Amino acid sequence: MSSSAxxxxxxxxxxxxxxxxxxxxxxxxxxxNLKTSDDQIFEVEESVAMEFATxxxxxxxxxxxxxxxxxxxxxxxxxxxxxxFCKEQIKFKAxxxxxxxxxxxxxxxxxxxxxxxxxxxxVANYLEIKDLLDVLNQAVADRIQxxxxxxxxxxxxxxxxxxxxxxxxxxxxxxxxxxxxxxx
Amino acid sequence: MEIRMxxxxxxxxxxxxxxxxxxxxxxxxxxxxxxxxSWRHFVIANGLCKQLCLRMFPHFRRVYCVIEPxxxxxxxxxxxxxxxxxWETLKREHKAYAFxxxxxxxxxxxxxxxxxxxxxxxxxxxxxxxxxxxxQGDRSEGRPSYWSSKGQxxxxxxxxxxxxxAADICVITxxxxxxxxxxxxRDSPIYSAISVRFCMGxxxxxxxxPLGEPLDDTxxxxxxxxxxxxxxxxxxxxxxxxxxxxxxxxxxxGILQIELLGRVQRQEADGLFYICVAHVQVKxxxxxxxxxxxxxxxxxxxxLKGLSWDPTSFLPxxxxxxYHGEHVHGGVDLEQIANM
Numbered sequence: 001m002s003s004s005a006x007x008x009x010x011x012x013x014x015x016x017x018x019x020x021x022x023x024x025x026x027x028x029x030x031x032x033n034l035k036t037s038d039d040q041i042f043e044v045e046e047s048v049a050m051e052f053a054t055x056x057x058x059x060x061x062x063x064x065x066x067x068x069x070x071x072x073x074x075x076x077x078x079x080x081x082x083x084x085f086c087k088e089q090i091k092f093k094a095x096x097x098x099x100x101x102x103x104x105x106x107x108x109x110x111x112x113x114x115x116x117x118x119x120x121x122x123v124a125n126y127l128e129i130k131d132l133l134d135v136l137n138q139a140v141a142d143r144i145q146x147x148x149x150x151x152x153x154x155x156x157x158x159x160x161x162x163x164x165x166x167x168x169x170x171x172x173x174x175x176x177x178x179x180x181x182x183x184x
Numbered sequence: 185m186e187i188r189m190x191x192x193x194x195x196x197x198x199x200x201x202x203x204x205x206x207x208x209x210x211x212x213x214x215x216x217x218x219x220x221x222s223w224r225h226f227v228i229a230n231g232l233c234k235q236l237c238l239r240m241f242p243h244f245r246r247v248y249c250v251i252e253p254x255x256x257x258x259x260x261x262x263x264x265x266x267x268x269x270x271w272e273t274l275k276r277e278h279k280a281y282a283f284x285x286x287x288x289x290x291x292x293x294x295x296x297x298x299x300x301x302x303x304x305x306x307x308x309x310x311x312x313x314x315x316x317x318x319x320q321g322d323r324s325e326g327r328p329s330y331w332s333s334k335g336q337x338x339x340x341x342x343x344x345x346x347x348x349x350a351a352d353i354c355v356i357t358x359x360x361x362x363x364x365x366x367x368x369x370r371d372s373p374i375y376s377a378i379s380v381r382f383c384m385g386x387x388x389x390x391x392x393x394p395l396g397e398p399l400d401d402t403x404x405x406x407x408x409x410x411x412x413x414x415x416x417x418x419x420x421x422x423x424x425x426x427x428x429x430x431x432x433x434x435x436x437x438g439i440l441q442i443e444l445l446g447r448v449q450r451q452e453a454d455g456l457f458y459i460c461v462a463h464v465q466v467k468x469x470x471x472x473x474x475x476x477x478x479x480x481x482x483x484x485x486x487x488l489k490g491l492s493w494d495p496t497s498f499l500p501x502x503x504x505x506x507y508h509g510e511h512v513h514g515g516v517d518l519e520q521i522a523n524m
Contacts, residue, residue, distance in 0.1 A: 121203075137206050138206050144207075144216070152219050153220070160220060162220070170224075174214045174282070174493070176211070176283065176494075176497075
């Protein structure tokens with residue numbers, strides 16, 4: 001009930017499945033070429049590519065374009081994972097099920113290394129994939145929760161630029177927050 | 185390993201805020217702010233600890249400014265906001281709100297009543313004083329111990345009991361009330377109320393210390409209530425009845441009022457309805473000695489005083505000294521009353 005209220009167009013999709021599915025298949029047959037910053041070309045179904053707001057607006061500006069779309073800020077490795085996520089998401093567009101979607105999202109996140117997650121964030125950000133960004137933000141927060149400062153530094157690859165005096169002072173001032181963290 | 189860049193440098197402001205906004209625990213934010221200079225700057229400049237604290241406890245939206253021992257109110261409100269003053273303010277808020285939020289969650293759970301202030305009426309003062317409700321149980325030194333209202337023909341006439349809490353700021357979670365059963369009367373009637381409601385707030389003017397004798401008073405002209413609970417039904421039973429607030433309530437200003445709504449028991453001797461209470465307990469987390477509050481007139485705005493950042497504030501006390509201490513205190517007063 002709630003999901004159909006969120007998306008009123010859905011009702012029509014469900015009541016007229018045959019025509020809708022037919023168009024969907026016709027659409028998904030179309031492929032779009034996307035070129036990453038490290039010069040790899042990904043052939044992606046149009047329905048998946050339209051999940052990337054940045055790519056979508058590229059086609060809105062030039063509807064008849066058949067060129068390869070360059071993605072100068074997107075390296076291939078995180079991009080392939082982003083595509084994997086969007087393919088899953090599309091299934092839920094046709095058949096929304098919040099519980100299943102959550103489950104699928106958490107499985108997606110669970111399999112990823114810390115590095116995978118951190119690398120995907122700027123890609124999701126550049127491509128403006130809001131759902132993925134939300135999932136990644138939460139996943140990153142979950143992984144640094146109750147962890148030591150040293151762990152957070154290595155998680156994000158951040159150099160400690162405090163002097164030892166500054167750091168000692170910080171720890172003294174906030175001594176209460178440095179107790180009982182999970183082991184690294 | 186590949187060198188990764190600091191996301192604060194390559195993500196837009198909104199995304200960085202979102203990631204750190206997903207952290208729900210105050211100590212997580214504090215540790216994140218100790219990762220590097222740029223992270224510390226980001227967390228403090230955006231007031232993330234304050235935001236988290238206000239999200240968890242919206243009651244603190246009434247904080248007018250934060251002071252600490254090294255920074256009095258004059259300095260905190262210094263005009264001509266230079267960048268330096270602004271940054272000092274943000275740093276102070278970062279420290280105070282992080283500790284405050286964690287304190288509201290984890291400071292030890294205690295009895296929060298410090299003393300009785302007033303009752304809306306007392307039938308026989310001082311024998312039936314509100315102060316008796318500080319004592320556990322329904323008798324003390326062999327004598328019945330309870331507060332009794334004056335008698336009324338109309339069962340709808342409410343009564344109120346007002347208490348001073350143990351700290352300027354307390355996070356209250358539940359209140360226990362034991363109605364009094366007049367075991368010395370025929371058929372041992374229980375003078376409970378139909379329902380109870382709780383208000384929390386602060387005095388209109390600073391209160392004297394010590395409080396002196398609790399007198400009959402309508403409290404409404406002396407206090408400003410900033411919180412009022414739903415009504416909870418009360419049973420006509422001689423037991424310590426538990427009223428759990430739907431969620432913890434931050435009482436700022438240290439005053440709690442119990443409204444006793446509706447009368448159920450008529451006294452045979454005079455045909456009047458009374459409400460009597462044997463004992464009251466208020467359970468929660470006092471924020472002292474880490475925090476104090478100074479009310480700024482009737483507006484409800486207040487100065488949050490950060491007094492210590494001692495990590496031992498989170499440790500439970502070795503024994504229940506405070507708890508018993510309250511009762512000894514009540515007992516001494518009762519003796520004084522008895523000698524009057």
